[in-house]
Amino acid sequence: MRLFGVELRRLLARRLYWVTALALLGLLALIVGQVAVSSRPANAATIAAAEAESRQLAETARRDCRLHAPPEQQANCDSLVGPPTDQMILTFRFVTETEPFVVGASVMLALLGFVIGAGFVGAEWSAGTLAHLLTWEPRRLRVLAAKVAAAALGSGGTALLITAGYLGALYTVALTRGSVDGVGSGLIGSLLLLGGRGVLLTMAAAAGGAAAAALVRSTSGALGLVFGYFVAVELVLRGFFQGIGPWLVAPHATAWLMRTARVVTPGPCPTCDPRVITISMWGGAAYLGGLLLAAVLVAGLTFRRRDIT
């Protein structure tokens, strides 16, 4: 426990942690700003303005038509109308439009968690601080567990704060410049659950990053290994062999976040219909949890035996 406290304070003192967390925060702030700028509430004034603009556009279109259309089509010109006004008012509707924003933030937070976790452990290898630490606490599994836990909880806490702030900011934008019509406790609850699953995914990614760095003994090695895997296997190889889809990480992470994921795989014969496999939320959780457990176990067993010079 003391070890964990020390590790957590060390994590929070790291520049990588602050730089990446603030960068992500800045990015999310930009997104919220963009939504705020483009959104207009649908009230009497904006509706009147939109109707005026629509009439104006219709007017212009009819004039152009009469000038340029061939004589036999001139009759149609009078029937031209402007665009529907509800499409002209880009209202940010909290009820229908928030979920994709939260999913996007969760994915970015998971990436952040992975980088923070890998950097936290990788830096120890490159700085050579590990050997000295182990002359203070020789129980290596404890040392590693404290690091993994600090990475997970530090990143998880950060993700929790950022997700909550993001949801709050989006709600404020909807309240002041968009629409919160239809927001009820059911929707709030499901958004909070979605954010919570994002936080858990971030924690898992951070723990996985820490385990990967413990295994390969460097930050860049861990990042290269995992991002290399995603590009080579989950992107390129999957492009060639659709059939491996149901075994990959990405669809399971999707299932966990979105409550379900559908993976399309080729049918049993070339002319057969493709098969659709559905991964449930708990299926995704079991897969990701098992993967994380395996990674941490392998990292722990290797770390326990390794010569540290």
Added chain:
Amino acid sequence: MGSDAVLEVTGLRKAFRGIRGGRRVAVDGLDMTVPAGVVHGFLGPNGSGKTTTLRIVLGLVRADAGAARMLGRPVPAALPAVLRQVGAIVEQPQFFPAFSGRRNLRSLAGIAGLPPGRVEEVLELVGLRDRAKDRYKTYSLGMKQRLAIGAALLRSPRLLILDEPMNGLDPAGIHEVRETMRRLTREGASVLLSSHILAEVEQVCDSVSIISRGRHVRSGSVSEVLAGRPSGEVLIRIAAPEEGIQILTEAGFGARRDGTQVRVSGVTDPALVTERLAQRGHYLAELTPVRADLESVFLELTGPTEARPEPERKEGTQ
């Protein structure tokens, strides 16, 4: 194998795997006993396996064979308990660069459950109080070394293991470390000082173990093992060095220029050198006996094949 030994290793062996599958033997059946209550030197040339031995007993490196007991208990098995009473620096310990010296020590004290007051005591002891609030990465080499020594002292160790601790220290720092080692032994603690510098071991150690090529060569009290080993060499200063060299060579000594002086070897009695030169009308301005250096002690203790530098020993691919 006295029960009052603070560290005993028997038959310790470690081979590192080389890049191309060969194995480099770093420690080769080492036996060593460090008695309690003294400063014990661990002396050996570069690459003789000192650091590897210390890493093994501290649990950083896994031995291939052999056994070790520290403070009476088997290690690495009992390390979690034993290390509470041990302070160790191995090579140049690294601390967290973004933390201040004080914060680094506080972290360690936190892990060990020591009060923050102990950190202040140690900072004072190693003379880092004024710079304690600065980041570790801004420290000079000697300040880093002082912090490392401070960390090793933090737990008020019964056994202090220091691997080449004088690296980078100024004379004041060296003096302070020596004083600290002596004070600790007066207080009943024991010190193991690893070094490749004979003079350093001679000055502070009560007893010594000499290691070469990962094997124990000799051990005992410093006076037995190291003292009174004339090298058979003297440095002389005379007005006409070239003539002096000729005279001494004719007389059967080895003689060669060494800066402004002449190095004479094969000297059993320095009076003979004086006599020969005086007979031919040359008078010495200065004569200094050359003290035995590690190399010559090794030559003498182990025979010419064991002299520095340590050659690489590799075993066949496994």
